[in-house]
Amino acid sequence: MGEILDRLYHMTALSDLIADPSYLLMYLLAFGLLYLGIVKKYEPLLLIPIGFGVLIANFPGGEMGVIQANAEGLVPLADGTMVDIWKMPLHDIAHEFGIMNYLYYALIKSGLLPPIIFMGVGAMTDFGPMLRNLKLAIFGAAAQFGIFAVLLGSLALGFTPQEAGSLGIIGGADGPTAIFTTIKLAPHLLGPIAIAAYSYMALVPVIIPLVVKLLCTKKELTINMKEQDRLYPDKLQIKNLRVAKIVFPIAVTTIVAIFVPTAVSLVGMLMFGNLIKEIGADTSRLFQTISNGLMNTATVFLGLCVGATMTAESFLNLQTLGIIAGGFLAFALSIASGIIMVKIWNLFAKKKINPLVGATGLSAVPMASRVCNGISTKYDPKNHVLNYCMSSNIAGVIGSAVAAGVLISFLG
Numbered sequence: 001m002g003e004i005l006d007r008l009y010h011m012t013a014l015s016d017l018i019a020d021p022s023y024l025l026m027y028l029l030a031f032g033l034l035y036l037g038i039v040k041k042y043e044p045l046l047l048i049p050i051g052f053g054v055l056i057a058n059f060p061g062g063e064m065g066v067i068q069a070n071a072e073g074l075v076p077l078a079d080g081t082m083v084d085i086w087k088m089p090l091h092d093i094a095h096e097f098g099i100m101n102y103l104y105y106a107l108i109k110s111g112l113l114p115p116i117i118f119m120g121v122g123a124m125t126d127f128g129p130m131l132r133n134l135k136l137a138i139f140g141a142a143a144q145f146g147i148f149a150v151l152l153g154s155l156a157l158g159f160t161p162q163e164a165g166s167l168g169i170i171g172g173a174d175g176p177t178a179i180f181t182t183i184k185l186a187p188h189l190l191g192p193i194a195i196a197a198y199s200y201m202a203l204v205p206v207i208i209p210l211v212v213k214l215l216c217t218k219k220e221l222t223i224n225m226k227e228q229d230r231l232y233p234d235k236l237q238i239k240n241l242r243v244a245k246i247v248f249p250i251a252v253t254t255i256v257a258i259f260v261p262t263a264v265s266l267v268g269m270l271m272f273g274n275l276i277k278e279i280g281a282d283t284s285r286l287f288q289t290i291s292n293g294l295m296n297t298a299t300v301f302l303g304l305c306v307g308a309t310m311t312a313e314s315f316l317n318l319q320t321l322g323i324i325a326g327g328f329l330a331f332a333l334s335i336a337s338g339i340i341m342v343k344i345w346n347l348f349a350k351k352k353i354n355p356l357v358g359a360t361g362l363s364a365v366p367m368a369s370r371v372c373n374g375i376s377t378k379y380d381p382k383n384h385v386l387n388y389c390m391s392s393n394i395a396g397v398i399g400s401a402v403a404a405g406v407l408i409s410f411l412g
Contacts, residue, residue: 020060020312022312023059023312026057026311026312026316027058030051030054030055032051033051033054034051036051036202037202043202043367046198046202047202048303049299049304050303050306053303053308054307054308055307057100057308058311064099065098065100066104066305066311067085068188068191068314069086069188072084073085073086090105090106100304100308104308107302109183111179111265113176114177115180115265116269116295117176117299118273119270119294119295121270121365121397122249122272123276123277123290125270127248127274128245129387129394131238131248132387132391134391136391136392137392137394139341139360139361140391140394141399142341143335143337143338143358143361143362143396143399144172144334144396144400144403145334145337146333146334146335147168147171147172147400147403148403149168149171149333149337150168160186162186162412165186166178166189166193167327167330168330168407169197169407170197170200170327172399173334173362173363173368173396174364174397175197175198175302177401178196179194191309192309192315194306195309195320196326196328197327198306199327201364204367205367205371207332207335208372209371210332211332211335212339212355212359212372215336215340220343220354223353223354225357226383226384228352232350246278250271253271256405260405260406260409261405262404262405262412263404266405267405270397273290273291276290335359338360338362339355340358343355356385356389359372360392360396361393361395361396362396362400363400368396369386372389
């Protein structure tokens with residue numbers, strides 16, 4: 001009887017949980033992410049799959065955690081032998097390490113899902129606000145400063161150029177871009193960088209107000225953009241916005257392909273999705289597929305796989321915690337640089353711009369714009385800046401993808 005009870009006890013995960021309490025810390029993290037997604041509604045489409053992925057990855061014996069290869073692409077087998085996982089067939093990966101590793105290496109580390117998600121984002125994005133306020137796109141470009149500032153700082157701390165580039169791209173606030181860049185530059189850091197990128201994307205409603213509070217005055221936050229438009233109307237107006245919306249994705253793809261060809265994987269798919277949307281009825285079936293079924297499927301698998309990389313072994317170490325800290329710095333600097341660019345603009349221009357427009361030069365569309373609009377209406381219920389913020393926000397999507405292409409070109 002005692003032997004049976006002993007075998008039943010060791011059949012469960014209790015013995016492992018007692019022997020290694022770090023699993024309990026990961027459960028708390030998983031519950032925290034699920035709480036933020038379900039109760040606080042912080043990016044539930046991202047945080048709920050990621051949180052659940054963390055949960056299932058940290059049950060001993062469940063074989064749902066993603067095993068991370070080292071810098072040489074080597075992983076240990078059950079007998080301790082080191083093998084190059086890139087040379088293993090997918091069915092062998094599933095057999096040796098579990099189904100979640102199969103999904104991770106087939107969909108994430110292969111680079112398949114990031115361009116698909118960009119295509120979905122393009123199909124759900126309206127470039128109209130940016131085209132109506134093209135000059136505001138400059139603040140989306142200014143917000144990329146955080147990427148390169150953290151890159152330089154990481155080099156000073158001893159990271160390799162490839163690792164520093166992967167760390168800096170977190171400042172673009174775009175999970176797919178961070179994953180795609182890291183796959184090309186420092187694949188051994190993909191787990192912690194994906195964790196940091198998606199965590200900060202989900203925490204945009206917390207981080208943006210914090211940076212805005214530190215850098216902006218009440219007077220600046222009450223600048224009424226519509227009133228400024230009335231006082232200083234733009235001389236150049238787009239006469240046929242529908243045509244412009246169709247020409248724009250074709251033109252951007254062509255220009256990017258010529259000057260930064262390594263960014264075409266992301267920018268090209270973003271623009272293709274948008275083109276399908278703007279053509280209208282003739283491509284409505286493609287639009288429905290890209291923006292709904294395909295996008296939702298990609299998001300589910302991406303979230304679960306990213307969460308599954310957050311095992312106790314890979315997450316609770318100094319390197320991961322350092323990357324998360326560096327990612328926060330990159331994120332905050334990107335927000336701050338957009339705000340500072342607006343402040344500099346306002347020193348010389350008659351037509352003033354609300355600094356919240358600069359704070360949205362991130363790739364987190366449309367959440368960053370919604371957050372900033374909420375801040376604006378808090379000070380003045382009639383001062384809606386959503387459309388103006390979207391101009392900078394959309395430019396940030398393109399800017400971060402181009403920045404990723406530049407990093408890959410120079411460091412890859």
